[in-house]
Amino acid sequence: MISEIIKNRRAVFPAQYNSQPITKEEILSILEAANWAPTHRRTEPWRFKVFHGESQATLGKFMAEYYKETAAKYSEFTYNKFLNNPVKAGCVIAICMQRDEKESIPEWEEIAATAMAVQNMWLTAHSMKIGAYWSSPGVINSMDQHIAMEEGERCLGLFYLGKFDDELPEGTRKTTIEEKTTWL
Numbered sequence: 001m002i003s004e005i006i007k008n009r010r011a012v013f014p015a016q017y018n019s020q021p022i023t024k025e026e027i028l029s030i031l032e033a034a035n036w037a038p039t040h041r042r043t044e045p046w047r048f049k050v051f052h053g054e055s056q057a058t059l060g061k062f063m064a065e066y067y068k069e070t071a072a073k074y075s076e077f078t079y080n081k082f083l084n085n086p087v088k089a090g091c092v093i094a095i096c097m098q099r100d101e102k103e104s105i106p107e108w109e110e111i112a113a114t115a116m117a118v119q120n121m122w123l124t125a126h127s128m129k130i131g132a133y134w135s136s137p138g139v140i141n142s143m144d145q146h147i148a149m150e151e152g153e154r155c156l157g158l159f160y161l162g163k164f165d166d167e168l169p170e171g172t173r174k175t176t177i178e179e180k181t182t183w184l
């Protein structure tokens, strides 16, 4: 049932990944789900850059060095996390949003559509027993220093994917949906 998949999906972090590879076919299935997200005026703004293989290590090096150059309070622990997390993953996908030339709809709608695409990916990965999480460190605003980005394209995060052995914990929410809902 989809409601079970929705409830049981968790953020699964690099520390939980085992070293099993993720195949290109598996990544393509996950990306295919993204393309079916709803989209206002059919702008289909989601764009993805897949780091799969050696590019994972160079992404880690870029993020770690960026952190070293910009950190207000540098820690070697954080440096090593930036360096090593992409390599622990089965692949990392940069989540990007492309504005259409005419900017025909507000930016927030394009971000919302891209986030819906990511939820499709996250649920698909979960149903394939592949863990995932959306990471949004400051370096995503400077991804154009590492990879080619189009005019009007913005990186919204990094989607880490990895296979895992452990049972996933039960999810928690601070408040119930009733507390967040007003009936009129």
Ligand SMILES: Cc1cc2nc3c(=O)[nH]c(=O)nc-3n(C[C@H](O)[C@H](O)[C@H](O)COP(=O)(O)O)c2cc1C
Pocket (backbone or CB within 6 Å): 009, 010, 011, 012, 133, 134, 135, 136, 137, 157, 171, 172
């Ligand atoms: C837009 C977005 C950005 C996120 N950025 C981060 C992040 O930078 N670091 C992090 O640990 N988790 C990040 N998360 C994942 C959340 O921490 C996680 O989804 C939340 O703790 C709820 O846990 P659950 O997904 O297992 O239910 C992000 C999630 C979203 C939707």
